[in-house]
Amino acid sequence: MFYTDGKLQFPVRVEQPNPVFARALQQAIGGVEGEIRVALQYMFQAFGARGPAKYRDMLLNTATEELGHIEMLATAVALNLENAPLSLQEEVSADAVGGAVLNGMDMRHILSTGLAALPSDANGVPFDCSHVYASGNIAGDMYANVTAEATGRTLAVRLFNMTDDPGMREMLSFLIARDTMHQQQWLAVLEELGGEQAVLPIPNSFPQEKEQTDFSYAYLGHMIDGSIPEGRWSDGPAMDKRGMF
Amino acid sequence: MFYTDGKLQFPVRVEQPNPVFARALQQAIGGVEGEIRVALQYMFQAFGARGPAKYRDMLLNTATEELGHIEMLATAVALNLENAPLSLQEEVSADAVGGAVLNGMDMRHILSTGLAALPSDANGVPFDCSHVYASGNIAGDMYANVTAEATGRTLAVRLFNMTDDPGMREMLSFLIARDTMHQQQWLAVLEELGGEQAVLPIPNSFPQEKEQTDFSYAYLGHMIDGSIPEGRWSDGPAMDKRGMF
Amino acid sequence: MFYTDGKLQFPVRVEQPNPVFARALQQAIGGVEGEIRVALQYMFQAFGARGPAKYRDMLLNTATEELGHIEMLATAVALNLENAPLSLQEEVSADAVGGAVLNGMDMRHILSTGLAALPSDANGVPFDCSHVYASGNIAGDMYANVTAEATGRTLAVRLFNMTDDPGMREMLSFLIARDTMHQQQWLAVLEELGGEQAVLPIPNSFPQEKEQTDFSYAYLGHMIDGSIPEGRWSDGPAMDKRGMF
Amino acid sequence: MFYTDGKLQFPVRVEQPNPVFARALQQAIGGVEGEIRVALQYMFQAFGARGPAKYRDMLLNTATEELGHIEMLATAVALNLENAPLSLQEEVSADAVGGAVLNGMDMRHILSTGLAALPSDANGVPFDCSHVYASGNIAGDMYANVTAEATGRTLAVRLFNMTDDPGMREMLSFLIARDTMHQQQWLAVLEELGGEQAVLPIPNSFPQEKEQTDFSYAYLGHMIDGSIPEGRWSDGPAMDKRGMF
Amino acid sequence: MFYTDGKLQFPVRVEQPNPVFARALQQAIGGVEGEIRVALQYMFQAFGARGPAKYRDMLLNTATEELGHIEMLATAVALNLENAPLSLQEEVSADAVGGAVLNGMDMRHILSTGLAALPSDANGVPFDCSHVYASGNIAGDMYANVTAEATGRTLAVRLFNMTDDPGMREMLSFLIARDTMHQQQWLAVLEELGGEQAVLPIPNSFPQEKEQTDFSYAYLGHMIDGSIPEGRWSDGPAMDKRGMF
Amino acid sequence: MFYTDGKLQFPVRVEQPNPVFARALQQAIGGVEGEIRVALQYMFQAFGARGPAKYRDMLLNTATEELGHIEMLATAVALNLENAPLSLQEEVSADAVGGAVLNGMDMRHILSTGLAALPSDANGVPFDCSHVYASGNIAGDMYANVTAEATGRTLAVRLFNMTDDPGMREMLSFLIARDTMHQQQWLAVLEELGGEQAVLPIPNSFPQEKEQTDFSYAYLGHMIDGSIPEGRWSDGPAMDKRGMF
Ligand SMILES: [Ca+2]
Ligand SMILES: [Ca+2]
Ligand SMILES: [Ca+2]
Ligand SMILES: [Ca+2]
Ligand SMILES: [Ca+2]
Ligand SMILES: [Ca+2]
Incomplete structure (x- = not known):
């Protein structure tokens, strides 16, 4: 069972809203490298865990953290969409801060959500749960998790480099740190299981x-x-x- | 931010594991009528809420409850898969409790998860997040939520009628009760907003x-x-x- | 069985073609709030109706109307694509009416259709029929239909606000009116079924x-x-x- | 604009309902070889037609016919689902007409629709509109249409061979005849356009x-x-x- | 079994990298008209061929060629992404060669691949293998293949017209020529099978x-x-x- | 550019065709753990490689091997489908080797391919290329590849345990060995890059x-x-x- 305190894990603020950056952030919510994926992946690994309880607890605990990352990023998307251009009424060519920006937006931020986040990637493709890897083999799953955090941190770094908004950089520097830790965490489980020699080849039961x-x-x-x-x-x-x- | 206590919201037990019923239960996890959908739908409605804080809190609180329903159902799937047949080695025709049952299983319960739940529906189609309705219009979203709970309760009732396992019926009778409440809850919001006369036509801003x-x-x-x-x-x-x- | 007269239900004209608005209109064709969805949803509800014939007839009749809305919007997309820029040959930066506009287009309008509508949303994601809700429970389906028309009208209003083309505003004011009516229509069915007290909780058979x-x-x-x-x-x-x- | 008479284009009757055959028929509704696809494909080709009006009219007319084929097949699915087993309560092994059949059903016919058709294929995968080919090149589109009718007729023949129900065979023999005609029809357009020598290579404008x-x-x-x-x-x-x- | 020489079938060079054209080229890789589709389609037709070996060999041989087309286009995408703008840090409006271009890019070229091709279309929708038509009926499959090459050549011509980069035009003129040949090739098989009179209606076994x-x-x-x-x-x-x- | 010799990498034979096992094998072709995925994943990693040529060559070489695994498995599916039941004409309950088996089949093996493999998983869900991970960061990609081979080998072992057909077990014992090697191969690259200390956190450029x-x-x-x-x-x-x- 889950609980919430209605607060963000880490402060999210935006000095200069940028609706194109809102679109970029979507990749970290609903992309294959994103937070919905890790939240559900660790959750389903926990729900299916048949080994020692401590792995189940550890997975569930971190899954719960990841839910809060969805929340942070969705908040960041909404903040970046404040005052976004909603209209094509003026000549597109006449207003660079309006027309040109709208061209780079996820148009569904205007049309479908009323300036809020979507559970989709930066191209508007909805997240699909086939990306939730939970194989029933803990070693294999740990490599899947390292992969998820490696692609996740790579994405977060690229987002960091894309913006110079101090608030956004601060938020991303937190998420990057968590991805650092989570890479470590899954590798630590592999070490605890005996390291490469013990777990390979996966599955080692054959x-x-x-x-x-x-x-x-x-x-x-x-x-x-x-x-x-x-x-x-x-x-x-x-x-x-x-x-x- | 979210928390967990690692416990189930309501007890889940299975007296007679049935791997075909495990497949049926998948619809309540990853189907369009299922719990992943409502958990994410209420969550994204909360994240995008720009009106009075109480609606945001109320949505977030119930989203958090729904996460626990995924957990209950995933547990139920795993319990129903205990001792499931894994093999086609014997003649399919020779073993009714084996071969014939395997024909009705979600084969990925054997091949992809090692006897655990998938974030997919009863046909193995992964949940895709295009079903997360969060339009930015609270009245419209409330009707979307009534719909989700109406199809969800209809599904839960059909699952109840499909099984005679006392444990499964008990779990489902709890989920059915929660769906009853949630139908009421979203309609109560509509009443608070002024009822049909006030909210219609949606959006009433035009x-x-x-x-x-x-x-x-x-x-x-x-x-x-x-x-x-x-x-x-x-x-x-x-x-x-x-x-x- | 169906018939056509080859005419539009309501006139569609565009004074100033705008290929970016053509992309926005796609949401109303192939988005989850769009016309393919309601046409098929009401159709499948009619095909599966096992109760009084009048509901089946009423559903089929309105499904048939919705087919004509796909036709109107597809016509509007094609008209907005007239004279659209097809080329990146000049410097993108040099031609605001060309390059900048192309950036905001659905590039498949150029590459895949030769300047015609797609059965996809504003991000180019094809409509998928998992969004066709037809549960076999008429009360639940009516709430699904109110939802579809509420999100549909919200979308149409946002499109209306996005453009100042008189032809497009006229067409959208018609579609908005129809969405007003269809919200009423599905609620009228619920009243005829006895209203909230009679139909709740859905399904009321349990x-x-x-x-x-x-x-x-x-x-x-x-x-x-x-x-x-x-x-x-x-x-x-x-x-x-x-x-x- | 479209109309309906609420009647079937050709009688649909089932002497011996078979819920497994209902699943097979789904391929002809929502499969890539199915009727939703051709209905929408011809419709979007008509909506996008910029050449002589007669091709547009011809396409629209046949699209309208195909809508009636969805109706026939959805009716056939519902009839085949009458008296279908809904329960796993008895031992699966104990009841061949019940348990074994349920194993072969599309479980969503029970869980999601209440014994009615889905816009999905025989594996429960929802139809997605990326299969609607409408390229803006009429010759290319005609080959796409021949393909659709060739795979459609191949499917219908396989369904015919799968059943010995006289009603189902009669319905399928009608749909097979229409597929014969539609193969001819699209090839006739190619001939009218000048035949292979004139239209090749497609597009012949380059x-x-x-x-x-x-x-x-x-x-x-x-x-x-x-x-x-x-x-x-x-x-x-x-x-x-x-x-x- | 397959082999490679690590070389391109035809030279690929780009004089003036254009990241928006990189997005357009994606349609030819992962679009329904693209090279992943034909490579897999001919491959699965070959794998499933039960008739004379020569058709299997011919299909497999051409499938193998198509793999090389994916390679050429992926190379072209990467070359067009060289020096692409990665940042929103400056005012979007201030830098036409930067900001405006980024608006038209596939943002996942920056965020997900580090400036390389994706197996997706020009809107970022991933290719899905439901488009691999291999029906087991060779005549039907040949029409499917003509269709694939007709839409493929139409797309290649539109890409040719979109660019004036000499390198890109040279590459596309090669791919266009191969599409010409492949249209011929599949029609030649139909002639060898006896032509329209012999193969129609498809399947001619009924x-x-x-x-x-x-x-x-x-x-x-x-x-x-x-x-x-x-x-x-x-x-x-x-x-x-x-x-x- | 690619070549073929039209031969299998390793012999594929089936002593006792089993159409339900044909369905299970689909997971290894078109599942997220399957061969289409690794073939395309290594291919796109090679196409996008901007570092030392030897990694590109190594990736391309192994991608080419994986294409041959698709071929082996597609052959195995076709062989397992020989003499499969095609009909529901007899009472399902009357023929255990017929009716009951058909219930467990992928019905599209009958309806859509004429007894050949599909590029889909064991539930008939088509492979979609969002699973092709190629991030532009070689260390992250290597973990993605270890994951792919770990889930791939886990799947192959489960398939091995599901069958007692000597031919199928022989083929699978080869594929399992290759998955063993490929797990080693990607970890060897990580060692060559300096091991965990050097590559972590991924990306190590930040x-x-x-x-x-x-x-x-x-x-x-x-x-x-x-x-x-x-x-x-x-x-x-x-x-x-x-x-x-
Ligand atoms: Ca995270
Ligand atoms: Ca619930
Ligand atoms: Ca409408
Ligand atoms: Ca038809
Ligand atoms: Ca080609
Ligand atoms: Ca392999």
Whole structure:
């Protein structure tokens, strides 16, 4: 069961509303790198957890934090939409602060929400829950979570670089810090599970002798001239110490 | 910001696990009539609320309750999947409790989640957030919410009638009661806003004299023989008392 | 079976074509608030109607009207696309009536349709038929229909405010009037069915004593400080007169 | 503008209702080969037509016919769902006419519609309007329409072969005949436009000398051994008589 | 099994990068008229081919070519994104080469890919594989393929007309030539199969006497005044010479 | 540019065709854990690679291998569909090897493809390319790839356990081995990039002092009782050695 205090986890303020930046922020709400995704992903991983209770609790706790990030970003979108141009009535070419900006807006911010956030990405594509990865294998799920936080932090940094609004930069610097922590957190679970050697290959429940082991550590070439793009993956011991590339 | 206590809002137990019923329950999680939808819908209505704070608080509070309904149903799905058949190895025809049941399962419960819930409907179609209605018009949103709870309660009743498991019926009788209340709740807001006469037509901010008023209260016929399907809508005063049908 | 006369239900003309407004109009065709949705929604409600024939006829008749609204709006999109800029060949910055406008267009109006309407919304997201609500419960469906017309009229009003083209305003004032009527129409059906007291809770076929009645009229608090957002929903008789909040 | 007479274009009756066949029929309503698609496709081609009026009228007329096919199939789905099993209460294994059948049903026929058709395919995936092809090039659109009717008739034939219900076979034999005609119809338009030689390559408005003509009639090989899969496409005059393969 | 040489099929160069044109090019990658679609469509037709091996080989060979077209276009998108504006920090109105251009970009080129192509269309809608037509009927599939190449070439021509970059025009003139050939190729298969008379109606395996033959060659009128839009389809011998319109 | 030899990478044979297993195999083709996804994901990562050429080559080479896995699985689906029941004509209850099996099939294998594979998952949901992760940050992309191979191998193991067909088990044991290798491969790239310490936090280009560093290594509690779910993530040095939890 969940509760709220009706407050933001971290202050959200906008000095200079920018409706085009509101559209950009949508990617962090409803994009595949966004907060709806991580909130639901950690939630469904928790709901389906059949192992030790502490992982379930830890996942549920962080899922709950992520809900608050949706709230912060939705607030930021609404603040950036204040005083947004609503009209095409004047010549588009005549008003740079009006017409040109409207061209870059998510038009549904005007038409569908009355200047509020959508659960969609920066192109207006609604979030779809096929992106909620919860496989029932905790190691695999931890890598999925690292991925989500890596793409999430990459997105937040790009948003940070896109704006010079002090309020927005402050909010984003908080979300970036949380993404730093969450990358650490999921990797910490992997270490606790025994690290790469213990968890690999995922799932580690399948006896490797049933694999076609000739192919388990070989980098196969598909270049037409028979060449092999070389690197750490084509030479030396495998990462799980159980084979040689 | 949100919090959790890691407990269920109401007890969830299953006496006789049934993996086909697990599939049916998915509709109440990730279907258009389901709990992900109402949780996010009320949340985004709250985040975008620009009117009196009490509506925002009320919406956010109920959104928070709905998150707990996702949790209850996901738990119910997992319990119904215990001991589910995982294999096609025996002749399908030879094992009615195995083969035939597997035919009716959501196969992704086996393949993708390891016997846990998905954020999808009973056909495995992932929930997509285009169903989160938050228009910026509170009266319109209240009708959207009544609709969501009406289809939600209809679904819950059908699920109730589909099972005779005492645990499942108990859980569903709770969810049905909450849907009863939530239908009342959104209608109560409409009454507080002044009722049909005050809120109609939605949005009531547009001066009706700018409409083509000849067509504002007329039931137009498109039957090829010129007949009009008659009823309350074709005769008598309009619902908003501002016109005659 | 259906017929057509090849004419528009109401005249559609555009004095000053505006390809950005063409994009905005797409929301009214293929958005969740749009005409494809209501046409199909009323149609599928009619096709599935198992009660008195008059409701089926009434639904089918209005579904048929809505098809004509798709036609009007598609015509309006095509007219607004006349003489639209098709080229990026000149410097974007050099031609405000060209380059800047193209930035705000739905580029698929150029690339995919040759300057005609798409069955998509203002962001180019195609309409998907999961939005066609037809639950088999007529009262629930009527609330769904009020919702559709409320969001539809809200959208039409916002489009009206966005343009000062006399032709477009005339067309929209007609569509707004029809949305006024259709809100009335679905509420009239609810009155004919006995009004809120008779139809609530939806579905009214489920005996309320089977609910967990302690929870049927209680506004539950999920605020962490135990407070309750108060209003009509937390005090007084319930809307169906069968309980107290 | 459209009209209806509230009657079916051709009688629809079911002697032995079969809820699994109801699911199969959904493909013909909301599948990519189905009737919603052709109805909207021909409609949007008509709405966007900028050439001679007769093509627009012809397209609109046939779009209108297709609406009636949705109606027929939705009626057939509802009839096949009469007396469908709604419950898992008995042991699934105990009742072949109940349990086993329910496994093969679209569960949303029970849960979401109350035994009526959905605008979805046989797997419950809702139709999405990205399948409405209307390119603004009439020759290309005619090939799209032949394709739609070819896949549509293939589907209808497979449905015919799946059932031995006399009523269903009669209905399908009508729809198959209409698909025969519609294949002819779109090819007739191509002939009227001058046939393959005149319309190819599509679009024929682009001067072929601007192409990299060395590659315009060459079947390029991508087999690793340098061999070429031979056939009519690798030898002889091209279909448009303007080149040699 | 597949191979690559890591080279482009045809040179791709951009003289004047244009990030808005990068967005337009996305339609040719991930649009319904694009290269992902044809690559997968021909591939799945090949994988499912149960007839003579030569058709399977021919399809697989051309599918393999199409993979290289995705590669060319993705390269073109990346080149057009070089030096794209990444920031809203300056006043949008102050910098025409920056702000105004960003308004027309696919913002996910900045936020999600770091200036590289997406498998999405020009509106950022991801390609979805329901567009991969492979019906198991070779004649029907050939018409689907002609359609794909007709819409593909129409799109490529529109892109050609949109740009005056010599590099982009050169690349597009190659892709246009390949679309010319591929239109020919699929029609050549139809000729090899016996032409329209032999393959029609599709599927030709269904005995036409089982159709409701009264309706097999009749253009039915749905105009309310009883008129019939006349043309080749309403008079004369049918295209398959087996009936009269 | 790509090539093919028209051969399978590894032999695919089926001793006992099972159309329900054909449906299960679809998840490995068009599911989010499937081969279309990895083929396109590695391809788009290669196309967008702006760093050292060897990573681009390595990605492209492995993308090319994955195309061959789609081919193997599509072949396996077709083989499992041989002799599948196509008809509901007999009593469903009368024929366990027919009727009951059909209930568990993907009905589109009959209706839409004529017994061949679809680019869809085990529930018939078409693959959509929003799952192609290519962020422009190589470290983040490598974690995305480990995730893809972890969920892919988990799926392949579940499919292996579902069948006892020797041919299918042999094919799956090959695909499992390749997934083992690919997990290693992407982790090897991470090691080559300097390992966790060097690549974290992702992206490592953003100066951490700009973060709200108080929150960068703190596991925040959202349990209502103030408790913290404890583990490696709440105590000790962070994984990147740059902070303490
Ligand atoms: Ca977050
Ligand atoms: Ca609820
Ligand atoms: Ca309307
Ligand atoms: Ca038809
Ligand atoms: Ca191509
Ligand atoms: Ca693979």
